[in-house]
Amino acid sequence: MNKPVATAPLVGQRIKRKEDRRFITGEGRYVDDFQIPGMTHGVVLRSPHAHARILKLDIAAARALPGVLDIVTGADLDAAKVGGLPVGWIVPKTTGAPMAKPPHPVLATERARHVGDPVAFVVAETREQALDAMERIEVEYEPLPHIVDLESSVDPNAPQLWPEAPGNLCYDWEIGDTAAVARAFAGAAHVTTLKLVNNRIHASPMETRGTIGHYDSSTDRYTLYTSNQNPHIIRVLLAVATLGISEEKIRVVAPDVGGGFGMKIYHYAEEVLVVFASRRLKRPVKWISDRSEAYLSDTHARDHVTTVSLALDAQGVMQGLKVDTIANMGAYLSTFAPAIPSFFYAYPFPGPYKVRAVQCRTRAAFTNTQPVDAYRGAGRPECTYVLERAMDAAAREMGIDRIEMRRRNFIPPGAFPYKTPLLWTYDVAEFDRLMDQAVAVADFAGFPARRAEALTRNRYRGLGFAYYMESCGMGPSKLLNEQGCLGGQYEVGTVRVNPTGNVTVLTGSHTHGQGHETVYAQIVADALGVDFNAIEIVHGDTDRVPYGIGTYGSRSIAVGGSALKISLDKVVEKARQIAAHLMEANPVDVTFEQGLFRVAGTDLSRTFKEVVRAAYNPVDYPLDKLEPGLEMTTYFDPPNFTFPYGCHLCEIEVDPETGKIEILALAAVDDFGNQMNPMIVEGQIHGGLAQGVGQGMMELCAFDKETGQLLSGSLMDYALPRASDLPSMRIESIVTPCHYNPLGVKGCGEAGAIAGPAALVSAVLDALAPLGVTDIDMPATPERVWRAIQAARKR
Numbered sequence: 018m019n020k021p022v023a024t025a026p027l028v029g030q031r032i033k034r035k036e037d038r039r040f041i042t043g044e045g046r047y048v049d050d051f052q053i054p055g056m057t058h059g060v061v062l063r064s065p066h067a068h069a070r071i072l073k074l075d076i077a078a079a080r081a082l083p084g085v086l087d088i089v090t091g092a093d094l095d096a097a098k099v100g101g102l103p104v105g106w107i108v109p110k111t112t113g114a115p116m117a118k119p120p121h122p123v124l125a126t127e128r129a130r131h132v133g134d135p136v137a138f139v140v141a142e143t144r145e146q147a148l149d150a151m152e153r154i155e156v157e158y159e160p161l162p163h164i165v166d167l168e169s170s171v172d173p174n175a176p177q178l179w180p181e182a183p184g185n186l187c188y189d190w191e192i193g194d195t196a197a198v199a200r201a202f203a204g205a206a207h208v209t210t211l212k213l214v215n216n217r218i219h220a221s222p223m224e225t226r227g228t229i230g231h232y233d234s235s236t237d238r239y240t241l242y243t244s245n246q247n248p249h250i251i252r253v254l255l256a257v258a259t260l261g262i263s264e265e266k267i268r269v270v271a272p273d274v275g276g277g278f279g280m281k282i283y284h285y286a287e288e289v290l291v292v293f294a295s296r297r298l299k300r301p302v303k304w305i306s307d308r309s310e311a312y313l314s315d316t317h318a319r320d321h322v323t324t325v326s327l328a329l330d331a332q333g334v335m336q337g338l339k340v341d342t343i344a345n346m347g348a349y350l351s352t353f354a355p356a357i358p359s360f361f362y363a364y365p366f367p368g369p370y371k372v373r374a375v376q377c378r379t380r381a382a383f384t385n386t387q388p389v390d391a392y393r394g395a396g397r398p399e400c401t402y403v404l405e406r407a408m409d410a411a412a413r414e415m416g417i418d419r420i421e422m423r424r425r426n427f428i429p430p431g432a433f434p435y436k437t438p439l440l441w442t443y444d445v446a447e448f449d450r451l452m453d454q455a456v457a458v459a460d461f462a463g464f465p466a467r468r469a470e471a472l473t474r475n476r477y478r479g480l481g482f483a484y485y486m487e488s489c490g491m492g493p494s495k496l497l498n499e500q501g502c503l504g505g506q507y508e509v510g511t512v513r514v515n516p517t518g519n520v521t522v523l524t525g526s527h528t529h530g531q532g533h534e535t536v537y538a539q540i541v542a543d544a545l546g547v548d549f550n551a552i553e554i555v556h557g558d559t560d561r562v563p564y565g566i567g568t569y570g571s572r573s574i575a576v577g578g579s580a581l582k583i584s585l586d587k588v589v590e591k592a593r594q595i596a597a598h599l600m601e602a603n604p605v606d607v608t609f610e611q612g613l614f615r616v617a618g619t620d621l622s623r624t625f626k627e628v629v630r631a632a633y634n635p636v637d638y639p640l641d642k643l644e645p646g647l648e649m650t651t652y653f654d655p656p657n658f659t660f661p662y663g664c665h666l667c668e669i670e671v672d673p674e675t676g677k678i679e680i681l682a683l684a685a686v687d688d689f690g691n692q693m694n695p696m697i698v699e700g701q702i703h704g705g706l707a708q709g710v711g712q713g714m715m716e717l718c719a720f721d722k723e724t725g726q727l728l729s730g731s732l733m734d735y736a737l738p739r740a741s742d743l744p745s746m747r748i749e750s751i752v753t754p755c756h757y758n759p760l761g762v763k764g765c766g767e768a769g770a771i772a773g774p775a776a777l778v779s780a781v782l783d784a785l786a787p788l789g790v791t792d793i794d795m796p797a798t799p800e801r802v803w804r805a806i807q808a809a810r811k812r
Contacts, residue, residue, distance in 0.1 A: 067725020133313030143239030201337025224275025230291030248566020318392030361396025479784025491656030525565010546612020571764025663687030709773015
């Protein structure tokens with residue numbers, strides 16, 4: 018009999034991503050690459066006002082232009098009973114009353130509530146013809162008072178956006194032990210209080226959003242091609258929330274996606290419009306956003322103003338933590354928006370620290386700006402920034418070393434599993450051990466000499482760091498439903514072993530840069546002993562993949578990979594029973610390793626391929642016990658989140674004459690549990706650190722308070738980090754396997770963006786400490802740094 022050649026396990030190896038070949042050779046297929054016969058092109062007319070009544074909408078002149086096929090208005094959608102864009106998470110007010118949930122129309126009718134609010138949809142034979150027609154639409158607006166400043170939005174005298182949201186509040190929500198916190202502060206030896214701004218940013222993926230709607234009248238079926246992270250969810254929302262189409266008639270395809278970062282999770286207006294227009298025209302309709310339109314129409318992120326206070330004893334041990342945050346929702350509620358500054362921001366407090374008295378209040382406010390929702394980290398970067406800025410400030414005020422301050426407050430190793438004072442139970446962590454490694458990686462011992470040398474060149478050198486504890490890989494569904502989530506958080510994994518022995522994997526998670534096609538194939542190859550190159554990973558197509566939830570919140574490997582692992586175990590077990598029958602043995606005596614079934618204590622064996630052939634050709638087969646075929650499906654609902662943690666470090670120099678920051682070193686030490694492919698993990702950290710540095714140093718969605726206009730609406734004005742802004746990054750890790758999933762993994766996709774901003778600002782303040790600078794808001798642009806230096810010199 019043929020025996021497979023023994024090979025080393027692939028899981029844990031630094032295998033290059035096999036999907037990258039098609040990307041670097043230009044063979045990837047994105048939404049804009051689809052060319053469907055008869056396809057038309059749509060553009061969106063958007064409001065130029067931050068807040069205005071729509072008094073008149075005249076489309077006659079535009080409709081008469083050559084090539085114009087259709088113009089969809091809000092009145093058309095109302096007549097067709099098209100619903101508004103949905104909210105997927107409900108947060109109760111502290112009083113128990115429901116949060117304000119104003120309508121989110123696909124097209125504005127009576128009132129536009131932010132610059133970029135969609136007003137009409139023009140479809141023509143070409144994009145150029147559609148753009149020409151859009152300019153001929155006559156809209157009469159009556160400008161209304163607007164509010165784009167977050168803090169001012171909750172002022173009693175601020176302009177009101179919605180009658181159902183008095184004071185512009187979606188909710189006023191609070192968790193924690195108020196009495197215990199009051200006692201902690203009353204007995205504190207020292208109190209540190211900071212006011213912090215977490216700046217509004219935009220994901221800016223390489224591929225802008227795009228979508229194609231295709232109605233086939235011959236089959237009465239709809240296909241939506243869309244640059245999205247969770248196609249099954251979009252299909253459900255098209256069916257039950259917006260278009261009301263029977264779900265089995267809808268196919269949603271998310272092909273190659275050029276970056277998502279959370280911004281491509283949601284059900285957007287354009288997905289509704291292309292399907293609606295295609296049904297009217299009986300032709301495919303494509304819409305592709307340009308870059309400036311993206312800044313006006315995509316969700317934004319972060320945008321908090323927070324007051325944080327720490328109560329400490331004389332040794333610097335935290336006794337109480339109090340957080341009060343105003344969080345921007347924008348003009349409408351995006352799909353997960355209410356959960357980001359509540360569930361995902363508040364519950365992770367107090368991170369890796371053992372303080373028990375914790376109180377967190379969040380006021381979610383409406384403003385005349387783009388909706389705000391999840392972006393890489395989603396609440397945890399804001400939480401980490403608040404905690405770590407406060408820890409640094411307390412250490413400075415009390416004269417305690419920053420590292421020692423953390424060590425005095427870490428949850429000790431013997432306390433795990435550890436129930437936090439709010440919601441989570443951490444399974445395992447070794448905070449001191451990881452801190453030791455971080456200190457060595459950053460060479461804290463050699464920093465004073467580096468700082469002194471920089472001063473000889475009139476440069477101020479700083480070494481900053483941020484310690485984070487993340488909650489990701491969402492689950493279980495029951496817990497999340499109790500917290501306001503309106504859907505499940507399981508994931509599906511199907512393993513289909515084909516008659517020839519190659520394998521097809523169907524996964525509900527979606528890859529848009531994470532490397533699923535490689536990592537999932539590594540897991541399958543090890544489990545079944547099959548050729549790594551004989552494994553196909555299928556995702557992103559609701560007609561091919563069983564119902565899945567999608568990719569966000571660092572859930573793919575922890576939840577989707579676990580579903581796959583359990584399905585592989587089921588496949589092996591069935592194959593073991595077939596092999597036992599073929600060898601006339603008891604299944605308990607049959608072992609399986611590296612693609613070979615053996616009967617213990619004998620020389621009997623069968624290869625995996627031989628067993629597969631028997632499964633599909635059951636001539637000699639226990640049909641009374643087993644069905645033919647070899648395919649298994651698992652829906653895995655995790656029993657808890659996973660809890661990765663780490664310390665990210667940043668070393669910089671500041672030119673005091675210009676305020677310019679030069680990043681000299683970036684490093685990260687993390688615990689992600691078992692790593693399936695360390696090279697891909699490092700790639701995720703590289704990308705997250707770059708985005709974290711971007712928020713900390715340069716990115717800002719800025720609005721003019723007088724006009725409500727977005728001032729950073731193009732890549733000329735919205736500053737993204739470039740290769741020259743970033744040094745080579747040093748990535749290290751420790752491993753404590755997760756107890757909450759069969760792979761022992763923890764999510765790694767968001768960590769860099771979680772700790773990065775706090776680490777960057779920590780470095781800036783460390784550099785400027787000799788000048789007396791104790792605070793600076795993100796982004797720490799050269800102008801802001803220079804002004805902080807000048808202000809300190811005048812004191």
